[in-house]
Amino acid sequence: MPSIPRTTWTAIIGLPIIAATTLHGQDFDGEWPSPTADRWNYGFNQTPGARNVASVFGYTGDLYDFDERDGQFIVAFDTSDLIATGAGPDRYQVDEIEVTVTIASDLPIGYDPTNDDWRTYLPVDDPDAAPDADPGRPVELFTTGFRNGITAQDWAEDTVFSPSGPFGTGLRNAYAADLDLQANPVDVSNSISDRRNPTSLAVGIADDTIPGGDLLEGSVMRFTFTGEDPQVAAWLGSSLDAGRIHFSISSLIEAEQEGGDFFEFYTRENPLVTVGVRSAATLRIAGAILGDCMEPGDLDHDCSISGGDIGILLSRWGTDDPEADLDGSGLVDGADFGFLLSLF
Numbered sequence: 082m083p084s085i086p087r088t089t090w091t092a093i094i095g096l097p098i099i100a101a102t103t104l105h106g107q108d109f110d111g112e113w114p115s116p117t118a119d120r121w122n123y124g125f126n127q128t129p130g131a132r133n134v135a136s137v138f139g140y141t142g143d144l145y146d147f148d149e150r151d152g153q154f155i156v157a158f159d160t161s162d163l164i165a166t167g168a169g170p171d172r173y174q175v176d177e178i179e180v181t182v183t184i185a186s187d188l189p190i191g192y193d194p195t196n197d198d199w200r201t202y203l204p205v206d207d208p209d210a211a212p213d214a215d216p217g218r219p220v221e222l223f224t225t226g227f228r229n230g231i232t233a234q235d236w237a238e239d240t241v242f243s244p245s246g247p248f249g250t251g252l253r254n255a256y257a258a259d260l261d262l263q264a265n266p267v268d269v270s271n272s273i274s275d276r277r278n279p280t281s282l283a284v285g286i287a288d289d290t291i292p293g294g295d296l297l298e299g300s301v302m303r304f305t306f307t308g309e310d311p312q313v314a315a316w317l318g319s320s321l322d323a324g325r326i327h328f329s330i331s332s333l334i335e336a337e338q339e340g341g342d343f344f345e346f347y348t349r350e351n352p353l354v355t356v357g358v359r360s361a362a363t364l365r366i367a368g369a370i371l372g373d374c375m376e377p378g379d380l381d382h383d384c385s386i387s388g389g390d391i392g393i394l395l396s397r398w399g400t401d402d403p404e405a406d407l408d409g410s411g412l413v414d415g416a417d418f419g420f421l422l423s424l425f
Contacts, residue, residue: 107165107369107370108368108369109163109164109366109367109368109369109370110365110366110367111160111163111164111364111365111366111367112163112363112364112365113158113160113163113363113364113365114360114363115349115354115360115361115362115363116156116157116158116349116361116362116364117157117158117159117325118130118155118156118157118237118238119135119154119155119156119157119238119348119349119350119361119362120135120154120155120238120239121134121135121136121152121154121348122135122152122153122154122155122242122253122255122256122329123136123151123152123153123242124147124151124242124243124246124247124248124253125247126242129238129239129240129242130237130238130239130350131239131350132348132350133347133348133350133351133352134185134186134345134346134347134348134351135152135154135330135345135346135348136152136154136343136344136345136346137150137152137153137154137220137330137331137332137334137343137344137346138151138152138332138333138334138335138343138344139151139152139202139332139333139334139335141202141273145248146248146249146250147247147248147250148250148251148253148256148270148271149202149250149270149271149272149273149274149333150257150269150270150271150272150331150332150333152343153256153257153270153329153330153331154182154329154330154331154346155225155238155255155327155328155329155330156180156182156327156328156330156362156364157225157236157238157325157326157327157328158325158326158364159324159325160320160321160324160325160326160364160366161324161325164321164324164366164370165370166321166322166323166324167322168322168370169318169322169373169382170315170318170319170321170322171318171380171381171382172318172370172371172372172373172382173308173314173317173318173321173322173368173369173370173371174308174314174368174369174370174371174381174383175307175308175314175317175321175366175367175368176307176308176367176368176369177305177307177365177366177367177368178305178306178307178308178317178364178365178366178367179303179304179305179364179365180222180283180303180304180328180362180363180364181301181302181303181304181360181362181363182285182301182302182330182346182347182361182362183299183300183301183302183346183347183359183360183361184287184296184297184298184299184300184301184302184344184345184346184347185298185345185346185347185351185359186298186345187295187296187297187298188295188296188342188343188344189295189296189342190216190217190295190334190342191215191216191217191293191294191295192217192287192290192291192292192293192294192295192296193215193216193217193218193219193292193293194219194284194285194286194287194292195215195219195284195292196219196221196278196281196284197213197218197219197333198211198278199272199273199276199277199278201213202273202333203273209276215292215293216293217292217293217334218332218333218334218335219284219285219332220284220285220302220330220331220332220334220344221257221279221281221282221283221284221285221330221331221332222281222282222283222284222285222304222306222328222329222330223257223258223259223269223279223281223282223328223329223330223331224257224258224259224260224266224282224316224327224328224329225255225256225257225258225266225327225328225329226255226256226257226258226266226267226268227254227255227256227266228254228256229243229244229252229254231254231255233320233323233325233327234323234325236254236255236327240254240255241254242254250270250271250274251268251270251271253270255327255329256268256269256270256329257269257270257329257330257331258329259279259280259281260280260312260313260315260316261312262312262395262396262398263312263396263397264311264312264313264315264316264319264396267279269331270331273333282304282306282313282328283304283305283306284304285302285303285304285330286302286303286304286305287300287301287302287303288300288301288302288303296344299359301360302346304328304330308368310392311389311392311393311395311396312396314381314389314392315393315396321366326364330346332344346362347359347360347361348361349361349362371383371384372384377407377424378390378407378420378421378424380393380394380404380405381393386421386424386425390421391418391421393405394413394417394418394421395418397413398413398414399412399413399414400412400413401413405417407420407421408420
């Protein structure tokens with residue numbers, strides 16, 4: 082089955098997502114004041130995992146062969162100390178999650194708390210180019226994908242950047258990603274060339290800063306989202322089940338030229354962080370490990386039939402997934418969708 086955007090499914094179905102009361106097995110509300118690992122994910126980083134700051138920026142020139150989201154920032158948290166692992170990915174419900182980072186240097190070119198369309202990054206002579214409606218460029222939070230034999234379980238902050246060195250596109254071992262319908266990571270490092278708007282987890286919102294204003298050193302930037310989206314829920318569930326979660330922070334600021342002003346963030350190795358004057362990245366997750374409900378149609382096992390089950394069924398559309406194949410035909414299709422609706 083070809084990949085179909087999530088917005089298309091919403092238009093096809095024409096149904097509201099229905100909220101439901103769930104039966105919680107175990108609530109959690111965990112806070113981590115520092116990451117387990119953080120890394121400036123940039124090809125020319127000579128001290129991976131040990132640099133005091135991490136900058137995020139883009140590049141769309143033709144002089145060098147780099148990813149458009151050239152400088153990225155990975156922050157990883159081990160969550161097993163506060164959230165039990167091994168319950169099964171479908172049983173983790175995340176009601177709220179917040180990641181924060183602290184800005185390490187003044188940025189006087191304008192703060193933008195909104196997504197910018199990919200067309201606004203194109204050269205002005207490109208027929209698809211569009212003006213940017215507001216000053217500045219956003220900072221976005223993404224999931225992290227892995228490749229070239231590197232996995233989430235064995236990646237470390239000093240893992241080699243790429244099997245081919247700093248040059249080349251789409252090759253880095255760990256990369257900023259959004260999610261397809263099956264919750265698989267899709268590299269967003271070259272989203273301008275891909276001519277698409279990636280779906281970030283959140284856009285950074287800076288404390289005490291007005292849109293268009295200067296960002297000052299010491300300001301805290303917050304990324305807040307939930308597990309309401311089925312694909313995000315699946316990714317969160319897999320991460321919490323394994324006990325570690327990886328985020329990638331990215332921006333296309335100054336993507337049209339080499340050099341310029343960059344967003345810089347404190348890492349856990351910075352001396353100001355070590356002495357408690359500034360903070361490295363932080364994480365808060367609130368939610369629950371749900372009861373093990375196994376009734377037909379309750380695909381997210383939250384002890385109720387709700388919109389979340391519809392999202393999961395659609396993510397398995399066209400497969401032979403036995404749990405979503407409610408009529409036992411060997412194919413997840415419209416008959417299973419109708420059966421699920423009959424359970425509401």
